Amino acid sequence: MSAFRKILVANRGEIAVRVIRACRELGIASVAVYSEADRGALHVTMADEARPIGPAPSRESYLRIDRILDAARGTAAEAIHPGYGFLAENAAFARACEDAGIVFIGPRSETIALMGEKTSARRVAVEAGVPVVPGTLEPVADIDQIHREAERLGFPVMLKAAVGGGGKGMRLVTSPSDLETSLARARSEAGSAFGDERVYIEKAFAGPHHIEIQVLADHHGNAVHLFERECSVQRRHQKVVEESPSPFVTPELRSLMGDLAMALVRKVGYRNAGTLEFLVDADRHPFFLEMNTRLQVEHPVTEMVTGIDLVKLQVRIAAGERLPFVQDDLRQRGHAIECRVYAEDPDRGFLPSPGRISAVRIPGGPGIRTDSGVYAGYEIPIHYDPLLSKVIAHGEDRESAMARMRRAVAEHRIVGVATTLPFHERLLRHDAFMAGNYDTSLVERMADDPSAVDEPRLDLAIAAAAIASFRACGRPNPKAAGSPQSPWWQAGVAEAQRGRE
Amino acid sequence: MIVEARVGDRVSRVEVRAVGDRYLVSVDDRTLDVDFIDCGDGFLSLMVDGESHDVTVERRSGGFALTLRGSRVIVDLGPSLPAGVAPRHGSGSAARLVAPMPGKIVRILVPAGGSVEAAQGVVVMEAMKMENELRAPRTGTVREVHVQEGQTVETGALLVVVE
Numbered sequence: 001m002s003a004f005r006k007i008l009v010a011n012r013g014e015i016a017v018r019v020i021r022a023c024r025e026l027g028i029a030s031v032a033v034y035s036e037a038d039r040g041a042l043h044v045t046m047a048d049e050a051r052p053i054g055p056a057p058s059r060e061s062y063l064r065i066d067r068i069l070d071a072a073r074g075t076a077a078e079a080i081h082p083g084y085g086f087l088a089e090n091a092a093f094a095r096a097c098e099d100a101g102i103v104f105i106g107p108r109s110e111t112i113a114l115m116g117e118k119t120s121a122r123r124v125a126v127e128a129g130v131p132v133v134p135g136t137l138e139p140v141a142d143i144d145q146i147h148r149e150a151e152r153l154g155f156p157v158m159l160k161a162a163v164g165g166g167g168k169g170m171r172l173v174t175s176p177s178d179l180e181t182s183l184a185r186a187r188s189e190a191g192s193a194f195g196d197e198r199v200y201i202e203k204a205f206a207g208p209h210h211i212e213i214q215v216l217a218d219h220h221g222n223a224v225h226l227f228e229r230e231c232s233v234q235r236r237h238q239k240v241v242e243e244s245p246s247p248f249v250t251p252e253l254r255s256l257m258g259d260l261a262m263a264l265v266r267k268v269g270y271r272n273a274g275t276l277e278f279l280v281d282a283d284r285h286p287f288f289l290e291m292n293t294r295l296q297v298e299h300p301v302t303e304m305v306t307g308i309d310l311v312k313l314q315v316r317i318a319a320g321e322r323l324p325f326v327q328d329d330l331r332q333r334g335h336a337i338e339c340r341v342y343a344e345d346p347d348r349g350f351l352p353s354p355g356r357i358s359a360v361r362i363p364g365g366p367g368i369r370t371d372s373g374v375y376a377g378y379e380i381p382i383h384y385d386p387l388l389s390k391v392i393a394h395g396e397d398r399e400s401a402m403a404r405m406r407r408a409v410a411e412h413r414i415v416g417v418a419t420t421l422p423f424h425e426r427l428l429r430h431d432a433f434m435a436g437n438y439d440t441s442l443v444e445r446m447a448d449d450p451s452a453v454d455e456p457r458l459d460l461a462i463a464a465a466a467i468a469s470f471r472a473c474g475r476p477n478p479k480a481a482g483s484p485q486s487p488w489w490q491a492g493v494a495e496a497q498r499g500r501e
Numbered sequence: 502m503i504v505e506a507r508v509g510d511r512v513s514r515v516e517v518r519a520v521g522d523r524y525l526v527s528v529d530d531r532t533l534d535v536d537f538i539d540c541g542d543g544f545l546s547l548m549v550d551g552e553s554h555d556v557t558v559e560r561r562s563g564g565f566a567l568t569l570r571g572s573r574v575i576v577d578l579g580p581s582l583p584a585g586v587a588p589r590h591g592s593g594s595a596a597r598l599v600a601p602m603p604g605k606i607v608r609i610l611v612p613a614g615g616s617v618e619a620a621q622g623v624v625v626m627e628a629m630k631m632e633n634e635l636r637a638p639r640t641g642t643v644r645e646v647h648v649q650e651g652q653t654v655e656t657g658a659l660l661v662v663v664e
Contacts, residue, residue, distance in 0.1 A: 185625075188607070189632050347573075349636075351601050352628050354656075358559060359542035376542060382603050382628060410570045415543040415557045418566075422573050453572045462506045462513055463526040463533050464547055464556050465565040465576035470502050470517040470524070471539070 003319035004028050004079050007105070008072045009043065010093075011083030012062060014373035014389060015295070016043035019081045022311035031075045033068055035061035037381040042373050049075055056383045062086045065093050072102050079103035079318055081311075085385060088294040089116050105318040107271045107293050114268060115291040118162050119200050125288045128267035130260045133279055133287040135202030143180055146201060150179060153203040159183060161190035162198035167237035169193055172204055207439040209248050209280040210234065210289075213261040214302045216273050216313060222323045223265045225258045226302050226310075227332050231277075233427065235350050235443045240420060241427060242298040243337040244305045247398065247436025253284050260286065273299075273314050282439075297340065297390070300371060304336035304394040335401040336394045339409060339424040343386040346423035349447075353418040354380045357388075360415070363408035367394045367401070370412070380417060388414060398436060402428060503581040506564075508574060514581060596638035598661040600654045604628030611637075613646045617663060624648070624660050637663050 008031040009019045016032060020043060023030040032047035037056035044050045051071035054061035061067070063086060072080055080097055082088040082105070094109035106112070115121045119139055122132045134153055139162040140146050150157045150173065159182055161169030169190030171182040183199065191197040210231045217223035230246030231239045249257075261276045275296050277289040299310050308330075317323070344350040357378045362370045372389030380386065391408050395401035409424045430446060432438045453461070502517045506528070516527040524535045536548035547554040557568040564577035608625040611617050622634035623643065637643075645662040648654060 185632070192627070345601075348601065349633075351633055354602055354628075359544060359557065361544070413544070413557050413568060415568070416559050418573060421568075425570070425572070453569075453574055457569055457572060458508060458511070458574065459528045459531055459533065460547065460549065460554055460556070461567045461569060461572075461574040462508065462515055462528050462576055463517075463524075463535055463549075464537075464545060464554075464558060464567055465578060466502070466504060466506060466515045466517045466526055466528075467524050467535060467537050468545070468558055468560075468565060469504065469578055470519070471537075 004103070004315065006031060006075065006077045007079045007081055007315065008033065008068070008075065008077035009047065009081050009083065010062070010068050011081075011086055011088075012038055012041060012043055012373070012384065013387060014371045015083040015085075015297070017046055017373050018371055019083060019311055020046050022309065022315065025309075026312055026315060028315070031071065031077050033062070033071050035383075037383060040378070042375055042378075051075060056381060058086060058383060062384075065090075065096050068093075069096060069100055069102070072097075073100070077102065079105055079315070081105040081314070082294065084292075084294050084297055089292070091116060103318050105272065105314050107274065108269075111268055111270060112293045115274075115293050116163055118160060118290050121291055122288070124268060125264055128264045130264050130288045131286065133202045133205075133289060136200045139198035139200045141198070143183065146179060146183060147176065149201050150176065153201070156204040156206075158202045158204040159186040159199050160202060161186065161194060161196070162200055163196045164190060164194035167234075169199065170237050205279055205281055207282070207441040208232075209246070209439050210239070210277065211246055211249060211257070211280050211286070212275050212277045212296070213257050214273070214275055214296070214299070214310070215261050215265050215270065216310070216317070216323060217265055217270045218317045218323045219271055219320055220322050222326070223262060223270065224323060224325065224327045224330060225261045225265075226306050226308065226330060228254060228257060229296075229298055229301050231298065232438060232440045233433070233442055234440055239298060240340050240342070240443070241338065241424070242301050243335065243398075243401075244301045245332050245335065248280070248284075248439075250284065253280070253286065257286050260288070264288070264291070272317050273310055297387070298338050300369060300390065300392045301336045301338045304369065304392055305332045305334060306330060307333060334394055334396045335398045336392060337401050337405050338390055338392045339405060340387060340420065341389045341391065341412065341414065341424075342420045343380050343388055343417045344420055345418035346420050347418075350420070352382075352386050354382045354386070355417040356380070357414055358416040359413070361411065361413040362389075363391060363411035365404075365407070365411075367404045368392070368408045369394070370408075374414065388419065402434065505579045505581050507577040507579070515578075595644065595662050595664040596641070597659055598623060598635060598638055598663065600626065600656055600658040600660055601635070602626075602628045603655050604633075604653070606648045606650055606652045606654060606660075607632055608650055609646060609648070610634075611643050611661075613643050615643050617641065617643060623663075626654075635660065637661075639663055 006029040009016045020030045029048045032043045032050040033053045034044045053067040087093040091109045091113035094104045097104035156174045159171045171186040173182045187197040214226040229242045229244045231242045233241035275292045278286040280286045345353045359376045369392040374388045393401045393405035406428045506513045506515045513529045518525045526533045538546040545556040559566045605627045607627045617637040619640045620636045623637050624635045641663045644664040647659045
């Protein structure tokens with residue numbers, strides 16, 4: 001039973017699909033919104049209704065508060081789920097929903113504003129008795145002041161966008177001579193990603209752990225935490241693999257971080273689902289980083305170990321229901337790992353690789369869940385985040401979860417673009433990861449030791465390519481064996497001709 | 502059919518012969534007896550000495566990209582060279598930096614005439630909401646810069662020539 005009959009999903013990709021699935025299970029009708037680039041996207045196909053909201057660039061569609069509210073009114077949707085990214089942490093959007101009498105499935109707009117500005121979040125955390133990463137509690141603009149603060153904290157330091165997140169507008173600075181250019185880069189990235197160029201400065205720890213606590217709070221003063229997620233496998237300060245429980249977290253640290261999270265949740269009167277991110281140093285001291293006032297990409301990891309459907313609970317909490325459990329009812333059961341599959345080339349520094357997906361095979365079998373937004377024939381738009389799918393493995397312990405994930409990553413195929421799947425394959429066989437002995441420096445260290453494909457597999461790949469070319473035309477015709485414009489081809493022809501002379 | 506296959510720096514001479522419903526493929530000195538089935542949509546099933554290999558294939562400019570249990574291998578195919586002619590390697594001459602994806606040029610870090618180390622950042626490009634630093638393909642001098650800051654480029658657009 002639920003108070004809502006219809007929910008609009010103000011997002012796209014796998015997370016829109018995830019929310020639509022929750023709506024369907026709850027017996028609630030769903031409304032998708034889509035840009036001109038997304039008419040054929042999976043979330044549009046899966047929803048009960050769909051409304052176009054403008055051209056492909058997100059600021060003309062998925063970031064247009066007016067058009068999304070028009071779509072909600074036009075379809076008589078009573079609530080809006082924002083997913084993550086886009087308008088999920090936009091206080092003006094939450095306020096516009098409140099003003100329009102449409103339920104925003106998330107915290108109150110003033111909470112989003114308070115926690116969305118990272119320096120005000122740091123100030124309120126200090127007031128709640130939660131330790132924060134050393135650094136400024138206000139944004140800094142003046143280069144002299146930044147030099148003074150950096151000297152006071154000691155290098156390396158981190159420059160961070162005051163609003164936003166997801167690794168954008170963030171720069172690690174290791175020496176004073178880099179401060180000015182890094183500041184310019186961070187400000188310009190923050191400006192283009194979030195429309196706000198303000199940055200602040202934090203001490204950067206060497207090889208810290210990035211560990212977060214999931215929280216849920218209802219409108220009646222009840223709040224719980226759903227334990228931790230270990231998020232230390234990162235590239236460009238963005239997570240690629242998460243797991244729960246964290247192999248680094250002791251029962252004492254888990255209980256301390258849970259208490260800190262609850263202190264901040266109570267201090268700000270938090271409602272709905274949220275996540276507190278912490279840096280944890282080598283001595284297991286947690287420092288509050290920021291709070292994400294929304295559902296996280298990696299929420300399935302928590303769902304698998306707690307058995308709780310976070311999205312359905314978000315909806316029920318927004319409808320005014322009470323949390324159906326208390327802290328003591330909650331347990332971590334077994335172990336879960338998530339691998340994010342991005343359209344990025346891990347062999348070329350994780351450069352984005354847009355293109356058309358010609359075929360997809362989704363992994364299955366025991367303990368495997370795949371949250372995906374792609375299908376065969378899907379053209380990856382260049383306008384949005386290149387996340388294609390998430391594979392989540394659950395097992396009775398870390399060993400069995402890893403074994404399932406290794407199997408699933410080999411089964412999963414996305415044909416047509418480079419993806420991070422080969423990276424996951426390597427990671428899942430990496431000694432440090434297998435031992436559970438890793439921190440945020442892991443991906444960088446892996447880049448220093450690139451994998452080589454072994455000779456027999458290389459021969460097999462070459463044989464497969466040659467047979468495919470042979471079958472296409474039976475002879476090394478340029479049309480089949482590569483374009484005649486290919487520099488390799490031309491070089492070969494030139495050499496062959498020279499050899500004849 | 503005889504072709505040259507290139508994977509990274511490795512160049513192999515490859516001969517393919519159809520024998521009944523199988524293929525005999527010589528890759529340099531090694532011969533593989535391959536039972537090959539096209540399952541459609543780029544999925545292939547290869548059996549070699551009773552071992553089953555689950556391979557996906559996609560055609561790309563110059564050859565194919567193949568995925569075998571988590572590894573993605575780019576195989577470029579070209580015409581075979583007469584015996585005794587060494588295949589040409591791409592060193593010693595100018596190296597071109599091309600756009601790996603469509604996007605916007607945010608900054609040019611090294612102007613024409615500037616010297617660069619291999620893998621040093623040369624151009625910052627914004628694509629898929631991220632700023633990506635594109636690195637010099639080799640050590641040398643930036644001879645030509647073909648783009649301006651703020652310009653939008655397509656995949657494969659020539660950005661910079663390093664000599």
